[in-house]
Amino acid sequence: MAEHVSPYPRTMPTVTTTGGLWRWVATVDHKDIGILYMVTSLFFFLVGGVEAEFIRAQLMTPDGKILDPTTFSEFFTMHGTTMVFLVVMPMIFGFANYLVPLMIGAHDMAYPRLNAMSYWLLIFGGILLYFSFVAGSVPSDMWFMYPPLTEAPYTLNAGPNYWAAGLLVTSVGSIATSINLIVTILQLRAPGMLISRLPLFVWMVLVNSFMVIWALPPLAAGMTFLLADRTLGSHFFDVANGGNVLLWEHLFWWLGHPEVYILILPVFGMISEIIPVFARKLVFGYTFIAASTVAIAFLSMSVWAHHMFTSGLGLTADTYFVAASMLIAVPTGVKVLTWLATMWRGAINFTTSMLFAVGFIGEFVIGGLTGPMLAVAPVDWQVHDSYFIVAHLHYVFYGGSVMGLMAGAYYWFPKMTGRLLSEPLGRWHFWLTIVGVNVAFFPMHFLGLLGMPRHVYTYPNLPALEPLNFISTIGAFVLGLSVLVFVWNIASSARGGQLAGDDPWDAWTLEWATSSPPPPYNFESVPIVTSRRPLWDIKHPENPDRQ
Amino acid sequence: MASHSTARSTTGNGMSRLEGIQRMNPNSLGVLLFISSEVVFFGALIITYITYRTAGPPGPTARTVLNIPLTSVFTVFLLSSSYTMHRATSRLVHNDASGVRKWLLATVLLGAIFIVGQGYEYVHLYMDSVTISRNIWASTFFVLTGFHGLHVIIGLIAMAVIASVIQPGEDHPWGAAGVEAISYYWHFVDAVWVVIFPVVYLWALFS
Numbered sequence: 001m002a003e004h005v006s007p008y009p010r011t012m013p014t015v016t017t018t019g020g021l022w023r024w025v026a027t028v029d030h031k032d033i034g035i036l037y038m039v040t041s042l043f044f045f046l047v048g049g050v051e052a053e054f055i056r057a058q059l060m061t062p063d064g065k066i067l068d069p070t071t072f073s074e075f076f077t078m079h080g081t082t083m084v085f086l087v088v089m090p091m092i093f094g095f096a097n098y099l100v101p102l103m104i105g106a107h108d109m110a111y112p113r114l115n116a117m118s119y120w121l122l123i124f125g126g127i128l129l130y131f132s133f134v135a136g137s138v139p140s141d142m143w144f145m146y147p148p149l150t151e152a153p154y155t156l157n158a159g160p161n162y163w164a165a166g167l168l169v170t171s172v173g174s175i176a177t178s179i180n181l182i183v184t185i186l187q188l189r190a191p192g193m194l195i196s197r198l199p200l201f202v203w204m205v206l207v208n209s210f211m212v213i214w215a216l217p218p219l220a221a222g223m224t225f226l227l228a229d230r231t232l233g234s235h236f237f238d239v240a241n242g243g244n245v246l247l248w249e250h251l252f253w254w255l256g257h258p259e260v261y262i263l264i265l266p267v268f269g270m271i272s273e274i275i276p277v278f279a280r281k282l283v284f285g286y287t288f289i290a291a292s293t294v295a296i297a298f299l300s301m302s303v304w305a306h307h308m309f310t311s312g313l314g315l316t317a318d319t320y321f322v323a324a325s326m327l328i329a330v331p332t333g334v335k336v337l338t339w340l341a342t343m344w345r346g347a348i349n350f351t352t353s354m355l356f357a358v359g360f361i362g363e364f365v366i367g368g369l370t371g372p373m374l375a376v377a378p379v380d381w382q383v384h385d386s387y388f389i390v391a392h393l394h395y396v397f398y399g400g401s402v403m404g405l406m407a408g409a410y411y412w413f414p415k416m417t418g419r420l421l422s423e424p425l426g427r428w429h430f431w432l433t434i435v436g437v438n439v440a441f442f443p444m445h446f447l448g449l450l451g452m453p454r455h456v457y458t459y460p461n462l463p464a465l466e467p468l469n470f471i472s473t474i475g476a477f478v479l480g481l482s483v484l485v486f487v488w489n490i491a492s493s494a495r496g497g498q499l500a501g502d503d504p505w506d507a508w509t510l511e512w513a514t515s516s517p518p519p520p521y522n523f524e525s526v527p528i529v530t531s532r533r534p535l536w537d538i539k540h541p542e543n544p545d546r547q
Numbered sequence: 548m549a550s551h552s553t554a555r556s557t558t559g560n561g562m563s564r565l566e567g568i569q570r571m572n573p574n575s576l577g578v579l580l581f582i583s584s585e586v587v588f589f590g591a592l593i594i595t596y597i598t599y600r601t602a603g604p605p606g607p608t609a610r611t612v613l614n615i616p617l618t619s620v621f622t623v624f625l626l627s628s629s630y631t632m633h634r635a636t637s638r639l640v641h642n643d644a645s646g647v648r649k650w651l652l653a654t655v656l657l658g659a660i661f662i663v664g665q666g667y668e669y670v671h672l673y674m675d676s677v678t679i680s681r682n683i684w685a686s687t688f689f690v691l692t693g694f695h696g697l698h699v700i701i702g703l704i705a706m707a708v709i710a711s712v713i714q715p716g717e718d719h720p721w722g723a724a725g726v727e728a729i730s731y732y733w734h735f736v737d738a739v740w741v742v743i744f745p746v747v748y749l750w751a752l753f754s
Contacts, residue, residue, distance in 0.1 A: 073694065110573050179580045186568050195565060213580060217588035219607060221595070233680030235603065236595070242683040251591060545616020545700075 009447050028112035029520060035096030035117050036192065039117075041091040042487070044126065047080035049483055051075040051539030056440070056476035058297060062461035070455035073140035074159075080143030081163065085170055086126050088263045088401050091117075093177050095408055096205045096266060100181060102518060103199045103513035105190025105534075110183035114176055121173030129166030134160060139163035142455055144252055145226065147245045149235035152230045162231055164223035166318075171216045178209035190510070191527035199509045199532075200283065203290045204269030207297045208262055214256035215301065222251030249311055253304035261300040264364075265293060265397065267404030268335055269359075271357050274411050275339050276424045277507045278354035279346030285338040286532065292331035299328045299361060309380040318377045325375035342462070351505075356407035359434055363399025367392055370445070385455070388448025393439040398479075403433060406486070413493070414500030418516040422497060425489040432482030440475025443468040508533035556692040574728035582735045585698075589739050593746060594695060596687040600750075606682035609751035614668065621664030625699075627687060628657035629737045636730045639723050643681050644713045647726055652735065658703050665696050688747065695743055698736045705729050 014439045024036060053370040054075050067075065097115065101108055132138045137157035141150045141442070162408050185206045198206070225236035226248070235241040237248055268289075276283040283289065306325040307310075309318055339361055348354065370392040374380050383389065397444040406429070413421045447468050452459060503512040513535050514523055531537055531545035568576065600609075635650035672678075672685075679689040709725045 111577065114577075134701055175581075175584055179577050179584075182580055183573055183577050187571070189569075213584040214587050217584055218591045221588055221591035224694075225595070226692065228679065228686065234686035234690070235680070235683040236686055238597075238683070240600065244602070246596075247595060247598070254591075536751075 006154055009378075014167045017408045027193075028108075030109045030112065030115060031416070031518060031522075033115050034094045034096075035092030036119055037090045037097060037122070040123065040126070041087050042093060042490075044082050044086040044090070046483070046487070047130075049480060051079040051082070053476060053480050056077060056473040058457060059459070060473035061470065063458055064465055067457065068126050070140060073142075073455070074138035076455060077139045077142050077159075077163075078346070079131065081139065081167070083397065083457065084143065084263065085167055085485035086122075086129070086403070086547050089170075089174060089399070091405050092123055092208070092263070092266045093122075093174070095201075095270070095405070095412070096181055096208075097177070099412065099511055100184055100202055100205055101188065102415075102514065102522055103202050104185060104188060104193050104527050105510050105523060105529065106184060106188035106520045107521050109180050109187060113181050115180055117316050118173040118177035118180065119543075122170050125166045125168075125170030125173065128169060129162060131163035132166075135162070137162060139327045144256070145248075146252075147226065147229070147248050148239060150226060150230075151237055152233075160226060168220060168223050168227075171220050173215050175216055178212040181205055181209045188527050190527050193534075194529075197532045199269075200272035200286065200289055201266065201269035202292055204265045204272075207293045208265045211262050211265070211297050211300070213293060215255045215262065218251045218351070219255035222248055222255075225251075227288045246308075246311060246313075246511060249308050250304070253307040253397065256307060257304040258297075258300045260393075260396070261296055263401050264404075265296065267360075267401050267408070268293070270408040270411070271339060271360055271404055272335075273351055273509065274357045274407050275342050277505050278349045279343045280349070281342055281346040283338070283340035284344075286336075288334055289338050291300050292334040295331040296328060299324060303328065306375055306377075306380070308378045313449075322375055322377050323470070326372055326444055329372050331369060336361060336368075351425055352409065352421070352430055353407050353410035353505075354412060355427070355430045356403050356433075360400060360403040360407060363395055363403055363434075363437055366442075367395025367397075367399055370395070383448050383485070386448035387444040387452045387454055391441050394444070398441070399437045403437070406430075406433070409486075409490075410451070411505070412511075413490070414504045415511055415518070417494050417497070417515050418500055419493055419497030420500045420504060421489050421493045425485055425492075429482050429485045429489060432478055432485060436475050436477075436479030436482050438475070440472050440479055443472045443475075447472070492495060503535070508536045510534050513538065555567050567650055570723050572727050574724045575731055578728040578731045582731060585735065589694070590740075592687075592691045593742060596691050597746065599683050600754075603683040606684065607675070608679050608684050609688070609747055609753060612672060612677050613751060614671070615748050615750060615752065618664065618668060618744070618748055622659050622688045622740065624657045624664070625661040625740055628661070629734055631657060632730050632733050636726060639726055647723075648713050651706050651713075651726070653701050655706050655710070658706075658733075662696060662699055662703070665692065665699075667704060691743060692747065695736070695739055698739070702729070702733050702736050706733070749753045 024032065027033060027036075030291075054067055055072065058067040058072055088301075097109065100106075116332045135158065137159045138161035139145070139162060139165075139443040141155055141160060145160055145163060148154055185202055189198075225234070227242075229236050229238065235243045237243045237245050239245065272283055272289055303321055305313055305317060306321045309321070313321075323496040350358075370388070374383070374389070374392060410421050410426055413419075447465065450464050450468075452469075453463055459469070500516055502514065502516050504516075506510070509516075510523075510527055510529075513527060527534060527538075533545050600606070602655040631650050635647050635654060638646035638650060669689075677685050679686050706729055709729055713723075
């Protein structure tokens with residue numbers, strides 16, 4: 001047994017013993033910080049959700065009067081920005097912070113203080129972004145902030161400045177926490193926890209963290225240019241003086257496309273943890289799942305311009321980006337098939353977590369299927385900037401990322417609190433979500449094909465547009481209700497939920513080998529790992545996994 | 548246990564490289580990852596500079612307003628600071644805290660001279676009314692060299708802090724870990740200048 005002892009001493013973080021608010025402000029414990037990330041994310045989820053409900057209420061009928069055009073644009077912009085940068089990314093960092101050290105048998109993250117700093121940068125960035133409401137200059141140029149619209153002569157208020165400055169701050173935090181996660185995974189694994197034995201969630205977090213540190217800097221550069229243009233009078237996107245607005249599009253989507261995988265890869269990892277446990281089978285094709293993740297990460301960095309088919313890059317560039325984008329469907333399809341094969345002939349236990357995991361596969365595949373459609377440039381030319389895109393991205397973001405994160409929430413909530421989330425409420429939550437997602441987002445496909453553009457605050461009273469928008473809005477209200485059920489479930493179960501014990505799901509990874517919630521140092525003694533299912537080996541010494 | 552050791556031996560070279568990473572100084576590994584992120588950032592800035600080199604209406608360009616001989620001199624100071632940094636890290640092996648400190652401070656001095664040179668350059672450009680808003684070349688020039696200068700200044704502060712932490716005659720593992728990490732950062736900042744200097748200054752001689 002090779003022991004990996006670092007030649008450099010590591011100090012353990014100070015454990016704050018005082019309770020109350022100060023404990024949460026001063027904490028450097030990865031579990032506390034993970035929970036802070038998740039609570040923050042949930043808060044912004046509600047904020048972004050309220051914005052979405054207003055948007056849908058406005059679009060429920062033709063010539064809606066609920067929001068004026070400016071407020072509509074502001075809510076539209078802030079909804080997208082919030083959901084991507086302040087909800088899904090922080091939620092993923094929250095889960096990663098909480099689970100990665102536990103899953104690899106470590107006592108904490110590699111840099112506990114940097115970890116706290118990353119979290120507080122997220123908070124400050126989020127406050128900066130939302131301070132724009134107080135200051136009366138809410139960003140209203142959509143979440144991708146295309147110049148020249150966002151240049152100083154065309155957007156007179158400070159909205160884009162708040163947007164760029166706020167996201168620069170959160171980006172620094174995201175990069176710092178990703179570096180932290182990579183070093184943790186590479187250096188702090190328990191003895192015997194080889195890379196080839198890492199839980200798949202940890203694998204995905206590792207790949208994901210590399211994507212974050214390589215995909216966010218271009219956006220940071222772009223936001224710097226934008227801020228310089230707006231505040232210092234430089235000419236990066238000033239066409240009259242030789243600037244080129246395509247530069248922004250390239251920089252933005254250089255981040256933007258990896259970003260959509262950043263928002264889903266760790267969720268793939270969660271699904272790959274949850275399905276085997278509830279199907280009572282080893283995950284099918286561990287190596288394929290891990291390798292396809294690397295393939296997705298690699299490809300996702302080279303397909304950004306499929307967001308720019310209508311920008312006129314020319315036939316050669318378009319042809320390449322069509323082909324490269326279609327390729328991504330292959331490793332993604334591999335993942336879906338491995339999950340199905342894992343469930344095949346398993347003794348499936350449909351807990352709420354498993355329901356969400358299975359629902360995730362179905363909804364994600366619907367969103368995934370429109371992906372290759374949109375990757376075909378001529379199709380994209382037709383439906384670009386229409387509700388077809390909105391349907392596609394909401395199926396992968398809500399039906400994919402959010403539902404996967406919900407599966408993770410039901411699965412790991414007992415570890416974090418010691419109590420199970422209520423299963424009856426969970427079922428309400430699940431079925432409302434499934435109904436809400438499909439009722440809200442499926443009609444958007446038709447709206448897009450009928451030519452309804454996104455970003456418009458209202459639409460004329462045409463025969464097809466009205467019923468489809470009406471149905472979609474009903475779905476959005478159902479989704480809102482499902483989220484309220486979820487929040488109620490968390491609030492009530494955290495206090496009075498059924499006690500979970502250390503290992504309620506009879507699972508196999510190391511986080512279940514310690515108490516719920518885990519003690520400050522996670523493990524009393526460092527576990528020794530001999531297979532991909534270390535806890536199985538502990539529970540079944542007569543029949544350990546052999547690899 | 549037997550199966551474990553087989554798994555280890557069959558993975559061959561890749562695994563031993565991974566073990567090398569595992570035994571690295573954690574601070575250095577973190578800084579290397581940070582640098583890989585910075586490479587992308589500066590890559591974006593440099594590509595932007597190159598694509599905008601000849602864009603826009605006529606105005607000041609690198610050829611007409613930059614004092615290339617003077618900057619070449621200051622470049623020598625910056626690049627030689629990589630040598631002094633190398634001397635600082637080579638004293639680490641001998642556990643010679645005062646030697647490390649001496650060479651670190653020499654590095655700070657050389658870097659500071661470079662920054663003074665950059666400040667002098669900026670002031671002269673300002674007096675020629677070449678500012679970030681003058682034309683697109685100036686925009687890209689100031690953002691690119693400005694961000695590099697900012698990185699130099701951050702490096703100077705970090706080196707000064709580490710030099711003050713390391714006390715002579717003291718075996719100071721944390722200080723040592725910091726020296727190695729900051730040396731990676733500093734060599735990176737120099738390497739960025741090795742790209743910027745030809746692209747911005749030398750290229751101007753030939754266009």
